[in-house]
Amino acid sequence: MSNLILTKIHLRNGIWRGRLTGPAAAQPQIEVRHLDQPVPDVALTATGTAGQWDLAVPLPPRALADGVQVFVILDASDQTRLGDFTLIAGEAAAHDLRAEVELLRAEMDMLKRAFRRHCLHTPPP
Known part of the structure; x- marks a missing residue:
């Protein structure tokens, strides 16, 4: 070693x-x-x-x-x-990057929906 x-x-x-x-x-x-x-x-x-x-x-x-x-x-x-x-490099990198961006978009959409639901169902102070 x-x-x-x-x-x-x-x-x-x-x-x-x-x-x-x-x-x-x-x-x-x-x-x-x-x-x-x-x-x-x-x-x-x-x-x-x-x-x-x-x-x-x-x-x-x-x-x-x-x-x-x-x-x-x-x-x-x-x-x-x-x-x-x-x-x-090349196509492998581009494909991986596109997949990551698509995943981030999907997660952002999910968070937006959850936040909107929260705002609709939470009574004002």
């Missing part, structure tokens, strides 16, 4: 960034996988603080596609999962 902790910083300009902290004196070996394939050009650099490294994961072009894309970040020494991140 790994003693490393991964904290997300941000995803910007096609690069996911995080901070890795742990008791290791030597730089850990990190592996990032997408569709069970290793992601190339992953960079782990020391921050200048003992036990801290910055992780940069460039998004491969093959990952920019419709649907849900999951990236898993592993400690390569023992294959312990340190974290993951997900990209959602």
Whole structure:
């Protein structure tokens, strides 16, 4: 089991960034996988603080596609999962968003009806 902790910083300009902290004196070996394939050009650099490294994961072009894309970040020494991140794009995202909006509209309509009923049946003060 790994003693490393991964904290997300941000995803910007096609690069996911995080901070890795742990008791290791030597730089850990990190592996990032997408569709069970290793992601190339992953960079782990020391921050200048003992036990801290910055992780940069460039998004491969093959990952920019419709649907849900999951990236898993592993400690390569023992294959312990340190974290993951997900990209959602294309039709899958649009469909999910439309469904959420429709659900919110239905809930708002239900609340409006309940409020109107309450107002009709509550005597004035």
